[in-house]
Amino acid sequence: MDNLITANIRQRPVCSLVSIAGVALGVALVILFTGLSRGMSNDLKRRSQNVRAEIIFAKPGSLQLMSSVTNLDTEYVKEVQQVEGVEAAVPSIRYVSQSGKGFGFEQVEGVDWEPFARMNEMRLVEGRAPQAVDEVVIDERKARDNNLAVGSVINLFGNLPYKVTGIYTPEAGPRVKMSLAAMQDALEAPGKCTWIYIKCRNENEQAQVAQRLSEKFRDFKIQFTRDVFTSVEQSIPFLGLFLKVLVGLAAVVSALVVMLAMYTTITERTREIGILKAMGASRGYIIGVIEKEAILISAIGLVVGFVVALVTGFLIHRVYGLVFEYGWAWALTAAVIGLLGGALGALYPAIRAANLDAVSALSYE
Amino acid sequence: MRTILQAENLEKVYRVGRVDVPALRGVSLDVHEGEFLAIMGPSGCGKSTMLHLLGGLLTPTSGRIVIDDEDLTAASDARRTDIRRRKIGFVFQRFNLFPTLTAEGNLRLAERIHSANGADDPERRRDVLRLLKLEDKMHHKPLELSGGEQQRVALARAVVTRPALILADEPTGNLDSENSAIVLNMFQELNYRFNQTIIMITHNPEAAAMCRRIIQMRDGRIVEPTASIQV
Ligand SMILES: Nc1ncnc2c1ncn2[C@@H]1O[C@H](COP(=O)(O)OP(=O)(O)O)[C@@H](O)[C@H]1O
Ligand SMILES: [Mg+2]
Numbered sequence: 309m310d311n312l313i314t315a316n317i318r319q320r321p322v323c324s325l326v327s328i329a330g331v332a333l334g335v336a337l338v339i340l341f342t343g344l345s346r347g348m349s350n351d352l353k354r355r356s357q358n359v360r361a362e363i364i365f366a367k368p369g370s371l372q373l374m375s376s377v378t379n380l381d382t383e384y385v386k387e388v389q390q391v392e393g394v395e396a397a398v399p400s401i402r403y404v405s406q407s408g409k410g411f412g413f414e415q416v417e418g419v420d421w422e423p424f425a426r427m428n429e430m431r432l433v434e435g436r437a438p439q440a441v442d443e444v445v446i447d448e449r450k451a452r453d454n455n456l457a458v459g460s461v462i463n464l465f466g467n468l469p470y471k472v473t474g475i476y477t478p479e480a481g482p483r484v485k486m487s488l489a490a491m492q493d494a495l496e497a498p499g500k501c502t503w504i505y506i507k508c509r510n511e512n513e514q515a516q517v518a519q520r521l522s523e524k525f526r527d528f529k530i531q532f533t534r535d536v537f538t539s540v541e542q543s544i545p546f547l548g549l550f551l552k553v554l555v556g557l558a559a560v561v562s563a564l565v566v567m568l569a570m571y572t573t574i575t576e577r578t579r580e581i582g583i584l585k586a587m588g589a590s591r592g593y594i595i596g597v598i599e600k601e602a603i604l605i606s607a608i609g610l611v612v613g614f615v616v617a618l619v620t621g622f623l624i625h626r627v628y629g630l631v632f633e634y635g636w637a638w639a640l641t642a643a644v645i646g647l648l649g650g651a652l653g654a655l656y657p658a659i660r661a662a663n664l665d666a667v668s669a670l671s672y673e
Numbered sequence: 674m675r676t677i678l679q680a681e682n683l684e685k686v687y688r689v690g691r692v693d694v695p696a697l698r699g700v701s702l703d704v705h706e707g708e709f710l711a712i713m714g715p716s717g718c719g720k721s722t723m724l725h726l727l728g729g730l731l732t733p734t735s736g737r738i739v740i741d742d743e744d745l746t747a748a749s750d751a752r753r754t755d756i757r758r759r760k761i762g763f764v765f766q767r768f769n770l771f772p773t774l775t776a777e778g779n780l781r782l783a784e785r786i787h788s789a790n791g792a793d794d795p796e797r798r799r800d801v802l803r804l805l806k807l808e809d810k811m812h813h814k815p816l817e818l819s820g821g822e823q824q825r826v827a828l829a830r831a832v833v834t835r836p837a838l839i840l841a842d843e844p845t846g847n848l849d850s851e852n853s854a855i856v857l858n859m860f861q862e863l864n865y866r867f868n869q870t871i872i873m874i875t876h877n878p879e880a881a882a883m884c885r886r887i888i889q890m891r892d893g894r895i896v897e898p899t900a901s902i903q904v
Pocket of ligand 1: 687
């Protein structure tokens with residue numbers, strides 16, 4: 309039977325290619341979007357987990373993932389440090405800028421390197437800390453992805469050139485960091501910050517420390533780091549739904565494309581179906597022929613879709629720095645969608661073919 | 674001699690909108706094993722309808738058909754298809770080969786449909802190809818073959834599965850006289866060497882003359898019942 313199936317596919321190359329492309333498109337979309345969402349959220353999680361400060365001290369309204377708010381006076385650092393149980397308090401400005409490549413966001417942090425590194429157990433693997441207002445340090449990942457080294461120049465805030473003076477590890481928070489003063493200077497916000505990182509003397513007493521802080525600073529927002537960063541995930545709650553809708557749409561696209569292709573195929577091959585019937589082929593046999601052809605097309609589309617997704621993901625990562633992480637579960641889902649979509653899409657044309665009247669099919673022009 | 678086909682009082686009425694078109698008005702026919710039978714008659718007299726009924730592609734309005742001891746008319750649709758698969762080989766005026774497959778592929782397809790378990794019969798295949806002189810044509814697609822060659826491939830496809838009965842509807846209708854003669858010769862050879870039972874519709878008196886028995890039809894009836902010609 310394989311003979312008839314592959315012969316049919318080769319006989320109509322354009323139609324076959326279009327169906328293959330349709331299935332591939334659906335599969336690639338699923339793989340890319342799920343890979344991107346997983347990659348970005350894992351990346352964010354890793355960088356958040358490396359922040360060792362237990363408490364984040366801010367003014368209400370400034371704790372947003374995409375915020376570039378500087379509404380807190382750095383004067384509070386001294387007062388916070390006097391609270392019992394506080395080991396260190398480090399002010400920081402988090403700035404979200406459009407990334408240089410025009411798509412995606414780049415976070416930049418203004419924080420004084422020495423205290424921040426001590427607080428979070430980070431170290432420079434190369435170079436030195438930023439000092440001048442046009443100097444930054446970056447993490448190893450950023451250096452690798454963007455081909456940067458000590459001495460390289462990157463553009464921030466639109467088009468201002470910054471010199472890379474050091475490379476640090478582990479990744480924690482935004483990958484690009486400059487001194488607090490440099491950030492204040494760039495944003496024209498002297499004496500201001502977004503929030504203050506607070507490290508407790510004893511990790512197990514963070515609740516008591518937070519309690520003391522909120523008693524002393526009634527108008528401020530005192531949050532645990534772990535809550536802030538889990539709410540990062542929760543702050544995009546539609547993501548899961550979006551992915552499900554996407555997967556559903558991909559399945560529908562695959563099914564429709566294969567259905568259309570198979571439908572035109574059986575119309576064109578009505579007489580051949582009549583011949584099969586005259587030769588004694590059962591309904592099951594005829595359905596089998598058409599289903600096998602559809603599944604073969606879907607399987608090719610599946611492979612093409614995987615390749616397209618991997619190549620596209622790699623290119624997007626290269627150019628825009630977005631992170632893709634592919635999971636077996638989603639790959640399997642995409643595979644099932646491609647094959648099942650194709651098989652289900654072909655079912656209606658296949659049943660129609662099996663139900664054709666043999667004599668009229670034989671006289672079909 | 675064994676009876677391969679028994680048709681009793683077949684009637685077929687087509688319904689076109691609200692109009693009934695009677696195509697067969699009571700046809701009875703017995704065919705013995707090894708017979709080569711010609712059906713003749715003017716266009717529209719019901720020959721094709723009769724052949725389609727005998728092959729189980731259509732069901733009669735009334736009457737009974739028994740093929741090789743199996744009752745076709747009492748069978749379900751699926752069962753009729755199954756009887757056709759095991760017992761009948763069709764040959765058509767328009768050859769009806771699969772254009773995307775080679776001659777070889779067309780034969781293999783027939784074998785695969787015929788044998789549910791995928792077993793083939795290389796000996797039968799060799800005999801058929803030798804008899805029909807097709808050995809060196811097997812790798813050609815239908816469009817690369819002449820009409821006569823295509824019809825020989827179709828004939829090979831029909832007989833390779835050892836059907837009890839070959840049903841041919843004007844098999845030389847699309848061929849010039851030279852190719853007609855070759856193809857008719859092949860039918861005769863098959864009948865003679867393999868004792869193959871054949872029912873052939875034809876307009877060609879020379880073709881009919883090759884047959885041991887000719888029946889004439891008019892207006893849905895057999896008018897010259899079973900006049901046997903001794904060859
Ligand atoms: N599918 C059909 N629907 C309606 N009438 C039909 C159909 N097939 C054949 N007929 C009619 O039945 C009669 C017999 O046709 P057919 O068996 O094809 O004759 P023949 O093969 O002898 O030329 C004709 O009058 C034809 O018009
Ligand atoms: Mg006819």
